Amino acid sequence: MSEEQTRLKQLAADAAVDEVRSGMVVGLGYGSTALLFVRSLAKKVAAGELQGITGVACALAMETEARSLGLNVSSLDQHPVMDLTVDGADEVDPALNLIKGGGGALLREKVVAQASRREIIIVDESKLSEHLGDKWALPVEVVPFALRPVSEYVTSLGAEVKLRLLEDGKPLVTDQGNWIIDCNFGPMADPGTVARSLEGRAGLVEHGLFLGLASEVIVAASDGVRRIPRP
Missing domain, CATH: 3.30.70.260 (ACT domain)
Known part of the structure; x- marks a missing residue:
């Protein structure tokens, strides 16, 4: 990943953190962009800017990372509905349909997405495609x-x-x-x-087509961050 791509992903992650409110149950996605979101979220919690945040992780590795950052992490058994989930995507089409699963966590990611009141997807502009499958299997x-x-x-x-x-x-x-x-x-x-x-x-078991699940996509591009609501 280039430094510029990392910078853009961080912009998208920071924009998503601004959507989190104290007391929320937050689904923690998986992948490089979701990790940037979790790290930014943990900084806000540590600084006291957000209180009472409970995370539900989409992958065991993310659960371990979130705990190491000081976040409170629970389970779907305890919190079967998420107020908000923030995750990345491998590919996004104009209708906000997604391909996910590049990191191998697609099953848990879809379970959490379907259990969420809102699903915000954060990507850099390279993830946008006219048709799913243009860039990713x-x-x-x-x-x-x-x-x-x-x-x-x-x-x-x-x-x-x-x-x-x-x-x-x-x-x-x-x-x-x-x-x-x-x-x-x-x-x-x-x-x-x-x-x-x-x-x-x-x-x-499951496929990586996430259709109609994204509430909004936050895209970080060289000319700034823009939000694409579900059509």
Whole structure:
């Protein structure tokens, strides 16, 4: 990540922190931009500018990080509804549909997004696309037992499918103990059709299409920060 990209992400993160109010239950997303938000949030809490903040993390790694920064972190069992969730995205289309899951936390991220009153997505301008799939393959979480039949099924839908591997050649294992396949559909004219084709397939746990979940996208660009509300 370049210094300029980091600077832009920080601008978006800071703008999202301004939406947090004392007493809120806040969903803590996962990824490099969400981490900047969590760090900025922790600074405000430590300075006494915000009180009574409870976080619910979308990933075990983010939970550990948030606790280390002094934030109070709870669970969905204790707080099944979030006042606000702030997360990043890998790709955003003009309708504020998203591809997420580049960090491998798409299942938990979607659970938290669906349990949130508001979902603010923070990105730099490089994440904007005319069509989902222009820049990113679609991450899909799959039960290891079902890897081959699910991969062949998604291939039959027209995608190029690759199992996500770590540097040591072993599969990336999600917090729920599953694997990720990255499915390159190319530009998606109708993400909803793709989503419906993936849902209900045994062994396919969740996909990274987040449709109709973003309340607002905060975009940091070289000429400043702008907000895009849901159409």
